[in-house]
Amino acid sequence: MLQYYEPEKDYGTPQSISDQPVTLSIDGVEVTVPAGTSVMRAAAEVGIKVPKLCATDSLEAFGSCRVCLVEIEGVKGCPASCTTAVAPGMTVRTQTEALGKLRRNVMELYISDHPLDCLTCPTNGDCELQDTAGELGLREVRYGVDGANHLAQQKDLSNPYFTFDPAKCIVCSRCVRACEEVQGTFALTIEGRGFDSKVSAGQGEAFMDSECVSCGACVNACPTATLTENTLIELGVPEHSVVTTCAYCGVGCSFRAEMKGNTVVRMIPNKDGKANEGHACVKGRFAFGYATHKDRITQPMIRASIDDAWRVVSWEDAIAHTAQRFRDIQEQYGRNSIGAITSSRCTNEEVYLVQKLVRSGFGNNNVDTCARVCHSPTGYGLKTTLGESAGTQTFASVDKADVVIVMGSNPTEAHPVFGSRLKKRLREGAKLIVIDPRGIELVNAPHIHADHHLAVTPGSNVAVLNALAHVIVTEDLHDADFIQQRCDVDAFAVWMEFIRDARHSPEAMAGATGVPAAQVRAAARLYAGAGNGAIYYGLGVTEHSQGSTAVMGIANLAMLTGNLGREGVGVNPLRGQNNVQGACDMGSFPHELPGYRHLSDEVTRALFEREWNVTLDPEPGMRIPNMFDAAIDGDFKGLYCQGEDVAQSDPNTQHIQAALESLECLVVQDIFLNETAKYAHVFLPGASFLEKNGTFTNAERRISPVRKVMPPLSGKEDWEVTVDLANAMGSPMNYQHPSEIMDEIARLTPTFQGVSYAKLDALGSIQWPCNEQMPEGTPTMHVDEFVRGKGFFALTEYVATDERANRRFPLLLTTGRILSQYNVGAQTRRTANSAWHEEDTLEIHPFDAQERGIANGDWVGIASRAGNTVLHAQISERVKPGVVYTTFHHPLSGTNVITTDNSDWATNCPEYKVTAVQATRVTKPSAWQARQRQSDSRQQQLLAEALLTESLLLESKADMNPDMKIVEGT
Numbered sequence: 001m002l003q004y005y006e007p008e009k010d011y012g013t014p015q016s017i018s019d020q021p022v023t024l025s026i027d028g029v030e031v032t033v034p035a036g037t038s039v040m041r042a043a044a045e046v047g048i049k050v051p052k053l054c055a056t057d058s059l060e061a062f063g064s065c066r067v068c069l070v071e072i073e074g075v076k077g078c079p080a081s082c083t084t085a086v087a088p089g090m091t092v093r094t095q096t097e098a099l100g101k102l103r104r105n106v107m108e109l110y111i112s113d114h115p116l117d118c119l120t121c122p123t124n125g126d127c128e129l130q131d132t133a134g135e136l137g138l139r140e141v142r143y144g145v146d147g148a149n150h151l152a153q154q155k156d157l158s159n160p161y162f163t164f165d166p167a168k169c170i171v172c173s174r175c176v177r178a179c180e181e182v183q184g185t186f187a188l189t190i191e192g193r194g195f196d197s198k199v200s201a202g203q204g205e206a207f208m209d210s211e212c213v214s215c216g217a218c219v220n221a222c223p224t225a226t227l228t229e230n231t232l233i234e235l236g237v238p239e240h241s242v243v244t245t246c247a248y249c250g251v252g253c254s255f256r257a258e259m260k261g262n263t264v265v266r267m268i269p270n271k272d273g274k275a276n277e278g279h280a281c282v283k284g285r286f287a288f289g290y291a292t293h294k295d296r297i298t299q300p301m302i303r304a305s306i307d308d309a310w311r312v313v314s315w316e317d318a319i320a321h322t323a324q325r326f327r328d329i330q331e332q333y334g335r336n337s338i339g340a341i342t343s344s345r346c347t348n349e350e351v352y353l354v355q356k357l358v359r360s361g362f363g364n365n366n367v368d369t370c371a372r373v374c375h376s377p378t379g380y381g382l383k384t385t386l387g388e389s390a391g392t393q394t395f396a397s398v399d400k401a402d403v404v405i406v407m408g409s410n411p412t413e414a415h416p417v418f419g420s421r422l423k424k425r426l427r428e429g430a431k432l433i434v435i436d437p438r439g440i441e442l443v444n445a446p447h448i449h450a451d452h453h454l455a456v457t458p459g460s461n462v463a464v465l466n467a468l469a470h471v472i473v474t475e476d477l478h479d480a481d482f483i484q485q486r487c488d489v490d491a492f493a494v495w496m497e498f499i500r501d502a503r504h505s506p507e508a509m510a511g512a513t514g515v516p517a518a519q520v521r522a523a524a525r526l527y528a529g530a531g532n533g534a535i536y537y538g539l540g541v542t543e544h545s546q547g548s549t550a551v552m553g554i555a556n557l558a559m560l561t562g563n564l565g566r567e568g569v570g571v572n573p574l575r576g577q578n579n580v581q582g583a584c585d586m587g588s589f590p591h592e593l594p595g596y597r598h599l600s601d602e603v604t605r606a607l608f609e610r611e612w613n614v615t616l617d618p619e620p621g622m623r624i625p626n627m628f629d630a631a632i633d634g635d636f637k638g639l640y641c642q643g644e645d646v647a648q649s650d651p652n653t654q655h656i657q658a659a660l661e662s663l664e665c666l667v668v669q670d671i672f673l674n675e676t677a678k679y680a681h682v683f684l685p686g687a688s689f690l691e692k693n694g695t696f697t698n699a700e701r702r703i704s705p706v707r708k709v710m711p712p713l714s715g716k717e718d719w720e721v722t723v724d725l726a727n728a729m730g731s732p733m734n735y736q737h738p739s740e741i742m743d744e745i746a747r748l749t750p751t752f753q754g755v756s757y758a759k760l761d762a763l764g765s766i767q768w769p770c771n772e773q774m775p776e777g778t779p780t781m782h783v784d785e786f787v788r789g790k791g792f793f794a795l796t797e798y799v800a801t802d803e804r805a806n807r808r809f810p811l812l813l814t815t816g817r818i819l820s821q822y823n824v825g826a827q828t829r830r831t832a833n834s835a836w837h838e839e840d841t842l843e844i845h846p847f848d849a850q851e852r853g854i855a856n857g858d859w860v861g862i863a864s865r866a867g868n869t870v871l872h873a874q875i876s877e878r879v880k881p882g883v884v885y886t887t888f889h890h891p892l893s894g895t896n897v898i899t900t901d902n903s904d905w906a907t908n909c910p911e912y913k914v915t916a917v918q919a920t921r922v923t924k925p926s927a928w929q930a931r932q933r934q935s936d937s938r939q940q941q942l943l944a945e946a947l948l949t950e951s952l953l954l955e956s957k958a959d960m961n962p963d964m965k966i967v968e969g970t
C-alpha cells in the first residue's frame, strides 16, 4: 500500500500493559489510559503533542533533556512529562507561556552548540531537533557559538551503512539506550562528564572496530543528524513509503521502504510489524543494494548447450522455447522426465503456481523445495507428534518464558531480531540452556550467561534429548495431568517404558554426547521445573541423519512437561530463509498438496482437480535428491528451478554438478547468474522482493504482505512468468494480480480459508490457521487440544550416524550462518556486508590447530569422503577440540564439496551438520577450486559476450532508426 512519506507517530514512551484504567485531564481533554502510562504518552494518545528530545516510544523514559516539562495542578515545579506517570484525577497543562519560555531556554542551549547548517543538512525536513525548535518558536539564540563547543569533532565514516557526526550530537543518549534495550549489544556509552560527555562506540573506537553489529537501532533512535543512513545522505529525504516484508530470514520483519521515485532511500523497521515491533538487523535494514546491483540480469536468455554463449531473447521467445523443450523432453523420455524446484525465497503465490504448473501442466508430482535441505524434518516430526508442521508460538511469546532451551540454533546471528528479543527476556531473568557444539554468542553475551551449555558432539542430538527426557521421567518431574488430558496415553505408556531404560540415562549417553551427565541432569531439572519452558531450535537439529527423530524428541520433551498450548512455552523451529514455512505450506513437497494434505487423499485430490480442471497423478513425485540421481541415471532431463541455487546450497557439490550437466533443459529463474545458472539452458530473469506483490510466511506462521515498491527490472514479476509458461504448455492460468492466487489458495486450503489481501491490509499480518473459528488467525497453537487430537509420544531410538570421526577423518565439521551473511550469499555478497566477512574460514580449536601445525590465517585443506577444499584457518575456542566449523557463503569456498549425501531417514534432509574430515596445512586452493575458478570465468565470459552482442545489436538498430532510444541497462 503506497503511503505518502510521514514518519511514524512517536508516543514518546512505551505502551503500558496494565489493565487498570486511569482517567486524567490534559489541556482540558479527558483521557483514560492504562496505569503506568506517562503523561507524555497519555497526551499523545489524544493528539496533544508535548515537545521532546530524549524520549521515544521504543525506549524507557530517561528524563534528561527537559524540553517536555508540563504543569500539574498541585505539583510543585514543572515535572518532565516523559518520566511522570499518570494518576487518577490529575490535571495537566502542556501549553502555557511559562512552559514555552522554559522550553525555549533549553533549546537555545542545545542549538548554541549545534551547527547552523539546517538548509544543507542531509536530514533537513527529517530531524526532531529542527522540528522541535520550530514548534517551540525558537527564533534566536542568545549564546554565541564562539565559546567552547563540539562543532569541530570529526565524523566516523567507518561503517559502510551509516555516518556518525558527533558535531551534531545533543547527548540525549537515545542511541546508547537503543543499543542496550532494543538490540542488547551494549556497544555504545556516554563517555566523560558534563561538557565533555560524548557518545562513544566501544572503548573510544570507530564503529566498525567496536562490538556494534550494525542493526541500525541507534540510527533509528537518533533525533538529530548525528547518526544517519549513508543512503539518506546521498539521496536526500524520502518522498513516500510502502510497507513490505524483509526477504532475508524467517523472522519476517516488517519494513517501510522509504522511497524517492523508484529508488529505495532506506528501509525503516515498522513499529507496527508484529514480528519485529520496530527492530531490524543489518541485513534487512541496510543490505538491500543487491536489488539494483550491476550483476542483475534483466533479459531472458537461451542457449543450446552450457558451452555456448547465451543469446538474449524476448520474453515471448524464451517462454515458447522453454515450453517446447519441456514438451519435447516429455515426448521423448516420458511424463516423469521433468520437474521443478521451488524456493523459500519466493512468495507464497509464486511457490503455489510452480507446484500447480508441475501437477497440472507437467502432469506429474516432481516438485520439491529447498526446505528439503533445511526444515523438512520439522514438517515430519511436528506433524507426527502434534499434528501440524509448524511452530506453536508468536515471537512475543518468549516474553513470558521462564526457561528457554536454544538447540542447534544461533539466533543472534541467524535470526537477529528474535535474538534481541530473547536476550531482553534473559536480561529480565529467564534461564537459558544452550545445546550446541559451539559456544554461540548467547552462551556468554553482555549481561547474559547461559545457565547450562551442553556442548554436544555433532550427531548426538537424539542422545541428549533422550537423556533429558530420561531424567525427567525417572525423577518424576513430568506433568502427569497434562499427559493424561492431552496426550495419547497408550503411546505414552510405550514411550515411558522405552525412555526409562537405563541405556538413555545421561551417564550411558555421555560417551556419545560428550556432555557430562551432571550437566544434563541439571538442565533437565531446570527445564522441567520451569513455570513456562520454551524450546527454540534450528538447522542444528534438523540437518542430521536423525533430524526428524530429534524434532520428535523435542516435541516429546514439551508434551512431557506440559509446555504447549499457552504463551511462554512451545516448540519453535527458527526457519532459515524468509519463506520456508510458506514454501512448505504451499504444497511444494512431492507427496503433499497445499496445506500438507497427502496426494493419496481422494477428497483433497478431487477438490484440486475440480478447481484446476485436470486429473492429478496420485503417486508422489521425486524429491530433489531423487531428481539428481535420476538425472545422472539418464531418466530425468528437464528442470525448472525458481530462485534456488542448488549447485551451491546442496550437499556433495560434485554430485550435483554432474546431475545438472546431465540435464537437457535446465531453466533457471533468478535475479543473478547464480552457480546453478552456469549449467542452465534457459535463464528467466527474476524480480527481487522490491519488485513484486505477494506474501511471505515467517516462522510464527505469520503471513505478511510483500509489496511492489519499484517496477520489475525485467518487466515481469515472477508469478507472471510462471503463468506465461503454464499457458504456453497448454495448462491455462489466468490471474491478473497475486491477490487472485491467494484467493484460490484460500478456497482450497482449510488453514488459509479466511486469508485475503484485503484482510492482510486491514490486520497487517495473519498467523494461520485463519478460518471461521479463528477469523483473525491463531497466535498460539494446540491451546485446548492438539491438531492431531491427542499428542503422540514417538519413540526416538538414538542411532549414531555413519558419519563418525575415525583415524582417516578425525574431526567433525559442522556448518552455520553468521550475521552479515545470508545463506549462499547471492544477495549479501553483493552488498557492503562483505566488509565484515570477505570469505568463509575454518574455525578450529587451538589444540587441533597446534597438533597440525596450523596457525591463524594459514590455508587448510579439509578432506572428507566426498571431496576436499581449502579455507583459511581461524583459530577459535568457540568450537571444542575435535570439532571444526565453517559457513557456506562463497561459491569458491566449496563447503558443500566436502559435505556428504548422508541424509535424514524420514525426509532426506542432508546431514550438513556432521561431516567427518581431516584438516591439514596446505599452500594453495584445491584442485576443485582451481577448476571451479576456470569454469566460472568461462561462464562469465559467455554471459559478457551475450550482453555485448545484445547491446551492439541495439546500437545498430538505433542507427537504422534514429527515433529509437537505447535505455540504459537493457
Ligand code: SF4
Pocket: 175, 178, 179, 183, 185, 186, 187, 188, 211, 212, 213, 214, 215, 216, 217, 218, 219
Ligand atoms: S547499530 Fe545497533 S549494535 Fe551498532 S551501535 Fe547502533 S544500536 Fe548498537
Ligand code: SF4
Pocket: 168, 169, 170, 171, 172, 173, 174, 175, 176, 199, 221, 222, 223, 224, 226, 227
Ligand atoms: S548520537 Fe543521536 S541519539 Fe545519540 S546521543 Fe547523540 S543525538 Fe542522541
Ligand code: SF4
Pocket: 246, 247, 248, 249, 250, 251, 252, 253, 276, 280, 281, 282, 283, 284, 285, 415, 416, 417, 418
Ligand atoms: S531479522 Fe531477519 S527478517 Fe528481520 S531484518 Fe534481519 S534478516 Fe530481515
Ligand code: FES
Pocket: 051, 052, 053, 054, 055, 062, 063, 064, 065, 066, 067, 068, 069, 080, 081, 082, 083
Ligand atoms: S523528553 Fe522528557 S526529559 Fe527529554
